[in-house]
Amino acid sequence: xxxxxxxxxxxxxxxxxxxxxxxxxxxxxxxxRGRYHGAALALAxxxxxxxxxxxxxxxxxxxxxxxxQGGNTSMVxxxxxxxxxxxxxxxxxxxxxxxxxxAEAGLAVAEAGVILSELHDAAREHGxxxxxxxxxxxxxxxxxxxxxxxxxxxxxxxxxxxxxxAGLEAVLPDGSVxxxxxALKKDNRGPDLKQLLIGAEGTLGIITAATLQLVxxxxxxxxxxxxxxxxxxxLSLLRRLEGEGFAVESFELVPAHSLGLVLAHVPGxxxxxxxxxxxxxxxxxxxGHGVRESVEAVLSWALDAGLIxxxxxxxxxxxxxxxxxIRESISEAERAEGPAVQHDIAVPVAxxxxxxxxxxxxxxxxxxxxxxxxxxxxGDGNVHFHVRAPAGAAPDWATTAGKPISxxxxxxxxxxxxxxxAEHGIGQMKLDAxxxxxxxxxxxxLASLKAAFDPLGIMNPGKLVPSLASEAxxx
Numbered sequence: 001x002x003x004x005x006x007x008x009x010x011x012x013x014x015x016x017x018x019x020x021x022x023x024x025x026x027x028x029x030x031x032x033r034g035r036y037h038g039a040a041l042a043l044a045x046x047x048x049x050x051x052x053x054x055x056x057x058x059x060x061x062x063x064x065x066x067x068x069q070g071g072n073t074s075m076v077x078x079x080x081x082x083x084x085x086x087x088x089x090x091x092x093x094x095x096x097x098x099x100x101x102x103a104e105a106g107l108a109v110a111e112a113g114v115i116l117s118e119l120h121d122a123a124r125e126h127g128x129x130x131x132x133x134x135x136x137x138x139x140x141x142x143x144x145x146x147x148x149x150x151x152x153x154x155x156x157x158x159x160x161x162x163x164x165x166a167g168l169e170a171v172l173p174d175g176s177v178x179x180x181x182x183a184l185k186k187d188n189r190g191p192d193l194k195q196l197l198i199g200a201e202g203t204l205g206i207i208t209a210a211t212l213q214l215v216x217x218x219x220x221x222x223x224x225x226x227x228x229x230x231x232x233x234x235l236s237l238l239r240r241l242e243g244e245g246f247a248v249e250s251f252e253l254v255p256a257h258s259l260g261l262v263l264a265h266v267p268g269x270x271x272x273x274x275x276x277x278x279x280x281x282x283x284x285x286x287x288g289h290g291v292r293e294s295v296e297a298v299l300s301w302a303l304d305a306g307l308i309x310x311x312x313x314x315x316x317x318x319x320x321x322x323x324x325x326i327r328e329s330i331s332e333a334e335r336a337e338g339p340a341v342q343h344d345i346a347v348p349v350a351x352x353x354x355x356x357x358x359x360x361x362x363x364x365x366x367x368x369x370x371x372x373x374x375x376x377x378x379g380d381g382n383v384h385f386h387v388r389a390p391a392g393a394a395p396d397w398a399t400t401a402g403k404p405i406s407x408x409x410x411x412x413x414x415x416x417x418x419x420x421x422a423e424h425g426i427g428q429m430k431l432d433a434x435x436x437x438x439x440x441x442x443x444x445x446l447a448s449l450k451a452a453f454d455p456l457g458i459m460n461p462g463k464l465v466p467s468l469a470s471e472a473x474x475x
Contacts, residue, residue, distance in 0.1 A: 005062040006042060009088075012054040017094075019043050028072055028089055029081065032136075035399075036077035036428065039085035040067070047094045049169060049177060049208045056206065057175030059088060065458050066090050068202040070112060070144030073136040075344065076427030078148065078201050078463050087461075092143045095208060098122045106214045107166060107183050112143025112207050119212070128214040131158040131249075135328040143207045149199035151423035153327075156379040157249045157286075158215070160423070161198060167211030168194035173204070173454040181211045196449065201425050202460040204453040218247075218286035222295045223320035226302075227277030227310040231353035231378065234281050237307055238379050241285070244298055250284040251379040252327050258375045261333035262326050269326055275310045281378070282327050284320075330375055334386060339398040341387040341405045347418035349381040356383060359412050363387055366408055367401075382422035385409060410437055426464045435466035 010018050019025065020042045030037045041064065046052045059066050065087040069079045081087040096113040103126040110119055116130075116137040123130050134140065134152035144150075146168070151160045158164065166183035180194050197205050228234050231253060238251050256278050262269050272280070285295055292313070302308045314320035334340050347355050360372040369390030376383040387405050389397040410420045414437050426434050435443065443466060450457075450465045 001062060005058060005064060008058050009044060009055065012058065013044060013046060013051060017045050017047065028069060031077045031080045032073045033075065036080040038081035038083050040081045040087050040089045041085060043089045043091060045091045045094045049171065052171045052206055052208055053175045053177055055090060056171050056173065059458055060174060060456055063456060063458065064088050065461050067460055068092065068206050070141030071139040073140045073144065074427055075424040076429040078425050078427030082462055090206065092141065101126050103128060108212045108214055109181060109209060110142045110212060111209045112141060114142045116140050116145065123214050127217055129217055130212055131215050132161065132164060142210055146198050146207045146210050147200065147202050148425040151382065153250045153252065153377065155377060156251060157247060162195060164213045165194060165198055165210050166213055168197060168207060169209040170197050170205045170207045173459050181209060183211050201427065201464045203450055203464050204459065219288045220291050222285045222292050223314040223323055224283045224295065224299065225272040225312050225323050226281050226299065226308045227273050227275055228279040228281060228308055229277065230279060231356050233307050234279060234378055235353050237302055241298060247286045249286050252282040252376060253378040254280040254282065254327060254375050255373050257373055258330045259326065261337050262329045265333040265336035266329045269329065272312055272323060273310045277309045282323055339389045339393060339395060341398050341402045343385040343406065343409050344422050344424040345385050345413050345418060345420060346382045346422035347413060347416050351416050352378060352381055355416055362412065363408060367405060406433065428462055431466055
């Protein structure tokens with residue numbers, strides 16, 4: 001049966017569409033962070049939606065599990081097969097066309113394999129932009145961003161992928177094609193199926209293309225860096241800026257410790273301020289002509305009021321890029337410093353300053369020798385809460401110490417009404433915690449959706465859905 005399946009797959013995809021070569025497959029059998037490793041029956045790379053449908057029909061007929069992949073940038077092992085070698089990796093990277101850009105409507109139709117930075121470039125040629133960006137923009141793909149409901153640094157103003165997807169094309173687990181690419185403002189034909197697929201991590205179907213909202217390029221962008229004494233002052237400053245009517249696109253909170261690691265481990269970076277405050281904020285505001293002067297006036301007021309201790313506004317795009325390089329290099333710098341247990345979390349925005357301080361102190365008391373802290377998207381209630389290893393810890397410390405630390409952190413997040421996953425998804429890394437801490441009604445609804453869409457259990461098994469995490473049958 002295995003050979004029959006592979007021969008049929010080869011016939012459907014042609015010589016460029018299927019490989020079993022171990023060297024060619026090797027880069028796609030491990031996750032981006034190197035924490036999960038698996039095996040696969042083969043790697044399929046269909047060139048179009050019709051071929052994706054053919055692959056899924058064959059997999060359904062032969063009960064072959066499917067693991068979809070885009071840029072393989074999952075932070076939670078969401079695109080890595082298990083170790084059985086029974087699964088087929090379905091790569092969408094060959095589906096990399098921007099099919100259309102309608103500048104008047106502000107819409108782009110992009111296939112699942114389009115890399116985010118390439119969509120940025122294509123939109124810019126029309127005087128537009130796709131308002132979602134993140135550190136992995138040079139490798140993350142549109143299909144993966146939809147499947148994980150990605151966020152990034154501009155969620156504060158524009159929302160996650162859910163808010164930016166106006167239409168969707170996908171292949172369902174029986175091989176049928178859902179064509180919902182039309183950007184309809186109103187459509188009351190029952191539940192919105194595209195929203196069920198966004199954030200489902202490939203467990204309900206394979207996203208092959210999306211219609212995406214574009215926005216005009218701003219006349220001016222003001223990028224600033226300020227020093228603060230506390231996260232509470234940071235939130236007060238954000239509320240003041242929003243109250244003044246500014247289009248605040250990003251508000252990234254950075255503790256002094258994180259800045260110090262970047263300066264120590266990332267060549268070419270330098271401190272944005274002459275002073276050394278305990279907290280920093282990277283702020284980006286879009287607007288028309290004259291917005292810079294208005295922002296300067298508010299920051300001057302904040303300085304006089306003691307809300308900020310220092311500040312600098314980028315004088316050029318290169319200067320702004322230097323600010324952003326610091327923010328986007330924090331994870332890289334922490335890896336260079338040593339192992340850490342990392343958490344991508346969300347709590348209500350108003351509760352975030354207290355949580356950042358109290359949770360860090362509680363973790364450090366409970367696990368002597370560690371250091372804990374948070375950085376990230378304060379304005380949308382999403383921070384990256386990292387617990388760093390004690391001095392001299394073994395390289396595998398995060399693996400051995402991670403479970404009790406994460407359980408401790410997640411319990412405190414849930415206690416304040418938060419989420420254990422703000423933007424990276426559940427994947428396989430958070431499956432146990434998701435099952436333990438999630439409302440039973442949510443888990444039951446999710447399991448029912450999975451059973452209805454994918455009764456054979458072949459779509460990305462072992463991810464997201466705790467009650468159906470068992471492996472699909474081998475071919």
